[in-house]
Amino acid sequence: MARRLEEATEEALFTGGRAGRRAVEDAGFSEELKERLLSKIADAKFKSEHAGAFTEAGLSSSAGEGTRHIASAQAWTGEENTADTVLRMLDDAKKPLAPGLRGKYQPPPVDMRLQREPTRSPGQKVATARDRVSTYVGMGAKDKAKNGLSEEEKEAWRKELRERFEPGARALPNTISGLAALANERIENAIARGQFKNIPRGKGVERDARADNPFIDTTEYIMNKMIQRQDMVPPWIEKQQELVKAAGAFRARLRNDWRRHVARMISSRGGSLQEQMRRAEEYAAAEEVHNPIARKKAEEEGIKETPQVVGRPFRDAAWEQAEHAYHKLTVEHLNTLARSYNLMAPDLAKKPYYALERELNSCFADVAPTVAREIRDRAAGGTARSLGGTGQRAKQTGLLESLAGRGDNVRVHVEAEEKAYGLKQWWRDVWKKD
Structure with a gap:
């Protein structure tokens, strides 16, 4: 109560x-x-x-600076303090950086090199000496009763103290700095004796400045250097080479086949060489409009605008249908290689998968500007052979020239006289006596 x-x-x-x-x-x-x-x-x-x-x-003592500032702040009274107003104005004066552009904490560099111990003054050496003054007290006294030691004990003490200053009795250091100091001392003594005067000069040691860099992963860096020195490559690098080689072979064959097919189809329509080349250039201009090649921005700015070309690019559905099975099988094989490569490669080195439509569009865009030159080269190298022997030159070629091979540029390899086998050799073998 x-x-x-x-x-x-x-x-x-x-x-x-x-x-x-x-x-x-x-x-x-x-x-x-x-x-x-x-x-x-x-x-x-x-x-x-x-x-x-x-x-x-x-x-508590473990509380941070922000926690202490919040705890000691004044309660809200309905009016903003002058100091808070000024601080808010300073913060709003400049737009803060995006999180991706803000600087990260950079740890201070750590010196990993071996360093010698700092030199000590004579006073410090005396103060930290192992043998104290009490060890030598009474050793010079003549009276045994005064110091309590006999002559044999004194001699044993003197012998022990003398052995401490001998070179063989010196203990080896058990620290890194002590070993470094001992090695430097022996090197300096050898230099003083002249043992380094007649040493032949060789190639200097190549020191890698990044081996002891605190800002990189030294373990990964050293392993990569070892792999480079041994001429070894990771498995995903070998898989990448295989994938690039297979993709390059497929694209080269695809462009070569399409270039040859387009040149034959345009030439089969007849006309002079200039008309065929002009027709190929028109197809190339239409291809550039409907299926442009990806260019850099600097190149796009330098290209002048051209008037719109009326027409469609050259396509052949029959050829695409005939080659579809081969193209589909090859693209599937490339995707299989790319899938196995992506399973082994790191994220930054992974490659996208291949698509048949994208490969065909790239092939059409790359081949179209070169068709006119292909037609000219085929005409200069032999129109009858390239077009199946239906041109003007084939009509002028005789039967004997066709049989003898004079109509085409055919090279005949003639064997040596001792290897030739003719009627004379056959007659000799028939009437040869066993």
Whole structure:
């Protein structure tokens, strides 16, 4: 009951104001109780005024700077502080960078080279000496009773101290810096004796500056260097070479077949050589409009606009249908190689799959500008042979020339005299006596 009355009195003092205090005084509480209640009121008021300081003092030592700043900040009163206003204006003055353009934390470089220990002054060496002065106390005394040592014990002490300063008794260092200092000391002694004067000069050691770079993965870098020195390649590199070789062979054959077919089809329509070449150039212009080759922006800016060409590019559905089975099988084989390559290759080196329609469009766009030159070369190299022997030159060729091979540029290889076999040799073999 006393505790409940005390809580009710505190609530009246906190929320009632002056009327609550007057009610407490009229209730006839003792002076001690009133003093204790008023002290609680004063403490609560002081804590409410300095709530930020009490909160910051109650934080643990592991709390961060941001947490401490939030804890010590003043509560919102409805009006913005001048310092907060100035800070907001400074933040809004410049647009913040995108997350991708912000700088990343760069760790400080770490020097991994071996370093010698700092030199110590004579005073430091004396202060950290192993043999203290107490070891030598009384060794020069003449009276045994004065120092408590006999002559044999003194001699044993002297012998032990002398052995400590001998070269063979020196202990080897057990640290990296100690071993480096010992090696440098021996090298300097050898240089002083002149052992490095007549050493032949050889090729300098090539030091790789990136081997001890703290900003790269040294393990991966060293493994890559080992693979390069051994002339080895990862499995996905070999698979990539196989894929590139197969794709290059397929594209080269596809372009060669289509170029030869287009040249034959245009030439079979008749006309002079200039008309055939002009017809091929018209097809090339139409191909450039309907199926342009992907160019860089710099090249596109330099190309002038040309008037729209009326016409359709050259296509042959019969040829595509006849070659469809071979093309489909080859593209499937290329996709199989690409799939096995992508399973082994890293993400940055993976390749897309091949599509027959995309390969045909690329072939048409690449071959169209070269058809006119192909027609001219075929005409210069022999129209009768390239067009199946139906041209003007084939009509002028006689039967004997065709049989003898004079109509075409055919090379006949003649064997040596001792290897020739004719009528004379046959007659000799027939009448040869066994």
